[in-house]
Amino acid sequence: MLAACIEELIVVPLPHWRGPNDVFHLMSMVSPIDRDLFLVYAPLLPIPFREALLARGIELIEVPEGEFATLGCNVLALAPRCCVMVAGNPETRTRLRRAGVEVREFGGREICLKGGGGPTCLTRPLVRSPVPR
DSSP: OOOTTTTTOOOOOOOOOTTTTOOGGGGEEEEEEEEEEEOOOOGGHHHHHHHHHHTTTTTTEOOOOOTTTTTTOOEEETTTTTEESSSSSSSHHHHHHTTEEEEEEEIIIIIIHTTTTOOGGGGOSSSOOOOOO
């Protein structure tokens, strides 16, 4: 079904985390910031997936333990090395900026933390242009 759309499909097993009634998906622990830069929450990242990213030359910026619950890992790339995140994750913001990322923040704690979803969960692209290779 995806053969005409993608070059490679990587199946990533997800941790059980908080059980079958929890909404947990890959974007809960990884946010692509650029083709060669991802923001990750390492404690939940499956080792084979982490190794696949590193083998492709993707640099990983790790979200600190204390900022996972405040959606520090749920960051939306607006353009290569430009992203938006929920305000209140200062160490993650610092790590991104050290890597040359322009970081924009919004005060979404009320809707995001109570609703359990960050900037990636608040978007729905209708059309995406393919990235030139």
